[in-house]
Amino acid sequence: MPRFWQEPAYLHGTKPRTGVLVVNLGTPAAPTAAALRPYLKEFLSDPRVVEIPRPIWWLILNGIILRTRPAKSAAKYASVWTDEGSPLKAHTEKQAKLLAGFFVATGERELMVSWAMRYGQPSIRSRLDEMRAAGCTRILVIPLYPQFAASTTATVMDEVANSLRHWRNLPEIRFIRSFGDDPGYIKALAASVREHWQREGQADRLVLSFHGIPRRSLDLGDPYHCECYKTARLLGEELKLPADRLIVSFQSRFGKAEWLKPYTQPTLEDLARNGIGSVDVMCPGFVSDCLETLEEINMECREAFLHEGGKRFSYIPCLNERQDWIEALKGLSVRHMGHWLTEAGPDAAALAKQAARAREIGASA
Numbered sequence: 507m508p509r510f511w512q513e514p515a516y517l518h519g520t521k522p523r524t525g526v527l528v529v530n531l532g533t534p535a536a537p538t539a540a541a542l543r544p545y546l547k548e549f550l551s552d553p554r555v556v557e558i559p560r561p562i563w564w565l566i567l568n569g570i571i572l573r574t575r576p577a578k579s580a581a582k583y584a585s586v587w588t589d590e591g592s593p594l595k596a597h598t599e600k601q602a603k604l605l606a607g608f609f610v611a612t613g614e615r616e617l618m619v620s621w622a623m624r625y626g627q628p629s630i631r632s633r634l635d636e637m638r639a640a641g642c643t644r645i646l647v648i649p650l651y652p653q654f655a656a657s658t659t660a661t662v663m664d665e666v667a668n669s670l671r672h673w674r675n676l677p678e679i680r681f682i683r684s685f686g687d688d689p690g691y692i693k694a695l696a697a698s699v700r701e702h703w704q705r706e707g708q709a710d711r712l713v714l715s716f717h718g719i720p721r722r723s724l725d726l727g728d729p730y731h732c733e734c735y736k737t738a739r740l741l742g743e744e745l746k747l748p749a750d751r752l753i754v755s756f757q758s759r760f761g762k763a764e765w766l767k768p769y770t771q772p773t774l775e776d777l778a779r780n781g782i783g784s785v786d787v788m789c790p791g792f793v794s795d796c797l798e799t800l801e802e803i804n805m806e807c808r809e810a811f812l813h814e815g816g817k818r819f820s821y822i823p824c825l826n827e828r829q830d831w832i833e834a835l836k837g838l839s840v841r842h843m844g845h846w847l848t849e850a851g852p853d854a855a856a857l858a859k860q861a862a863r864a865r866e867i868g869a870s871a
């Protein structure tokens with residue numbers, strides 16, 4: 507009988523390899539209209555991102571948006587592009603490498619840490635394939651969105667499931683659903699605010715600007731809005747900041763429909779008009795600086811605030827490569843991996859039996 511079956515190492519009692527995949531939104535390959543078009547097409551074709559019925563949305567997307575937006579967005583991307591490429595990509599890659607370093611430092615050498623983008627490259631599917639080739643039988647997926655939204659976190663879950671449709675022998679999979687109330691994440695945010703205050707002094711208001719979603723998503727039950735407010739409350743408590751000094755707003759409105767309010771830019775303009783001279787602005791819904799923070803907040807919103815009479819606009823960067831944040835990410839990963847770090851695969855015995863049976867009947871396991 508030909509030996510067309512193969513026993514993987516984990517059937518012989520070796521601890522299975524575990525993969526940790528951090529995933530961010532995605533970004534164009536270059537700050538050009540030609541690179542923006544396929545990125546925006548993939549992103550905005552996702553029915554979780556734009557919920558307008560398909561024939562109508564297809565016409566709007568292809569007939570209007572993909573003709574006009576790529577050039578406009580490319581100019582914005584060009585204003586924040588770095589020698590390392592897109593800021594979002596550069597930060598995500600560094601965060602994954604630092605996380606891997608933390609695991610090596612604490613002796614978890616069997617862990618494979620990788621990063622992917624939900625839209626664009628490197629794709630989730632290609633990274634999962636690499637993990638399979640490396641022998642990972644357990645995979646923890648960490649969408650880098652602190653607050654859950656169907657248009658972000660759930661799309662990562664969709665894409666992981668889609669990718670696994672092409673596998674036969676599936677790994678164990680876990681997702682970190684959200685971490686907007688994780689004490690490590692909140693403490694890292696609070697530390698970055700305190701350090702900023704020490705350097706630059708405290709402004710009249712601390713504005714927390716989160717990425718928006720359509721108002722309709724909230725009405726249909728999306729928990730994102732509540733999770734943003736929870737993060738804001740916990741951060742305010744950690745900073746012992748009186749409630750009237752803290753303002754929550756939502757940025758990056760897309761399209762004509764109503765989105766979560768209050769909108770960030772009009773909020774900042776109102777503050778300036780009402781005599782609030784200085785603001786500290788931070789974006790806790792993004793763990794990596796990107797177009798939406800560096801250009802929309804630190805350029806467009808800064809200009810709008812100063813134009814309306816504001817005196818000092820101070821942007822507090824995202825957590826990026828802060829050590830306390832990477833430690834928080836490690837803590838989150840370890841808690842979610844649970845017994846994976848200490849026990850052999852729970853189904854190793856069952857798989858061994860299955861392989862023996864397959865050998866008996868001459869089938870492929």
Ligand SMILES: C=CC1=C(C)c2cc3[nH]c(cc4nc(cc5[nH]c(cc1n2)c(C)c5CCC(=O)O)C(CCC(=O)O)=C4C)c(C)c3C=C
Nearest residue numbers: 531532533555579594655657658717719760791796797798
């Ligand atoms: C942090 C969470 C995010 C949510 C929620 C979100 C929802 C959402 N976004 C769009 C449309 C666009 N977003 C764009 C950029 C962008 N969005 C996020 C994060 C969230 N989006 C990030 C991190 C980025 C920056 C990417 C980068 O490369 O730096 C863009 C592209 C830029 C542009 O043309 O303006 C669009 C478009 C929708 C429709 C939506 C929810 C329904």
Ligand SMILES: [Fe+2]
Nearest residue numbers: 531717758798
């Ligand atoms: Fe977005």
Ligand SMILES: [Fe+2]
Nearest residue numbers: 758797798802
């Ligand atoms: Fe934007």
